[in-house]
Amino acid sequence: LQSFPSVDDTSRRICKASVYFQGPQQDFLTRQETFELAKQKRMDVRAQHLETECSFQPKITETSRQLVCNNVELLGETLDERIHRLAVRDAERREQLRQDLEELHHKDYTFKPEINPVSQVLAARLDSSNGDAHERLYRSGLSKSQRDDSVRSDCSFRPQLDPRSSKRFAHVKSRYAKRPDLMENIRQEQEKKAEYLLERRRELEEERNADCTFTPSVTEGFQDIQRPVAVSGLDRFFELKTLALKKQQEQMEREQKVFRPESVAHQGLSVTVPEPFQLGKFADDLRQ
Numbered sequence: 001l002q003s004f005p006s007v008d009d010t011s012r013r014i015c016k017a018s019v020y021f022q023g024p025q026q027d028f029l030t031r032q033e034t035f036e037l038a039k040q041k042r043m044d045v046r047a048q049h050l051e052t053e054c055s056f057q058p059k060i061t062e063t064s065r066q067l068v069c070n071n072v073e074l075l076g077e078t079l080d081e082r083i084h085r086l087a088v089r090d091a092e093r094r095e096q097l098r099q100d101l102e103e104l105h106h107k108d109y110t111f112k113p114e115i116n117p118v119s120q121v122l123a124a125r126l127d128s129s130n131g132d133a134h135e136r137l138y139r140s141g142l143s144k145s146q147r148d149d150s151v152r153s154d155c156s157f158r159p160q161l162d163p164r165s166s167k168r169f170a171h172v173k174s175r176y177a178k179r180p181d182l183m184e185n186i187r188q189e190q191e192k193k194a195e196y197l198l199e200r201r202r203e204l205e206e207e208r209n210a211d212c213t214f215t216p217s218v219t220e221g222f223q224d225i226q227r228p229v230a231v232s233g234l235d236r237f238f239e240l241k242t243l244a245l246k247k248q249q250e251q252m253e254r255e256q257k258v259f260r261p262e263s264v265a266h267q268g269l270s271v272t273v274p275e276p277f278q279l280g281k282f283a284d285d286l287r288q
Contacts, residue, residue, distance in 0.1 A: 007015075015021040025031045060068075068074055077085070115123070 019025070020031060020034065025034060
């Protein structure tokens with residue numbers, strides 16, 4: 001017995017969408033030859049890149065150079081070892097660091113949902129039958145769309161309109177015809193309707209309040225009268241201030257009398273004030 005390979009729906013969809021399975025590439029041998037030529041071309045391009053000289057030389061600071069020189073793990077490192085360190089070990093270290101941070105972040109979240117036995121059985125059945133969860137969700141959505149299409153195909157009812165009714169309402173134009181400004185027209189109609197309802201409510205309120213003739217009398221508001229305010233203890237304050245000034249003046253006088261006695265001595269002496277006089281007036285009187 002000769003067996004034939006089976007192709008699933010995903011592979012068929014890829015074959016239909018790919019350019020490598022259309023036109024002359026539909027032949028298997030032609031397609032394999034094309035793949036081999038593309039592979040050889042990629043290898044030639046990679047070889048050219050490897051043969052080219054790498055003229056770029058990064059500039060690092062003296063601190064970075066000292067750190068590299070003092071690192072024992074980097075001494076005597078070859079080019080292949082450096083590539084392996086940067087591409088593999090550093091990636092693993094970053095992944096491990098990310099996992100540690102994630103565990104540190106989620107260690108406080110101790111909640112674990114409890115699933116009843118029926119749900120556990122259903123989940124185990126789905127996992128064993130459909131495999132990956134993403135694939136299962138994709139298949140469920142695809143089956144749902146297929147069911148919707150089958151339901152539409154079963155709904156074969158088409159209403160029959162009376163020709164007389166169509167002629168009777170032929171002059172009626174649709175308010176929501178397919179126009180570019182349809183949403184703007186709807187918004188304007190809603191605004192007009194809101195304005196009309198607001199005006200109607202105001203008119204009804206005026207009609208309701210027309211019979212209400214009562215006007216309350218309102219007293220005048222509080223007026224603050226500007227007048228002097230009696231402050232308790234103000235007279236006593238000024239009296240004490242005067243006594244303090246008097247005491248300070250007496251203290252200054254006592255200090256001046258003690259420390260500057262010469263200024264006090266001159267204050268008690270009389271001073272002669274000269275006035276104009278005539279020496280010959282008494283002699284003239286005697287002569288007469």
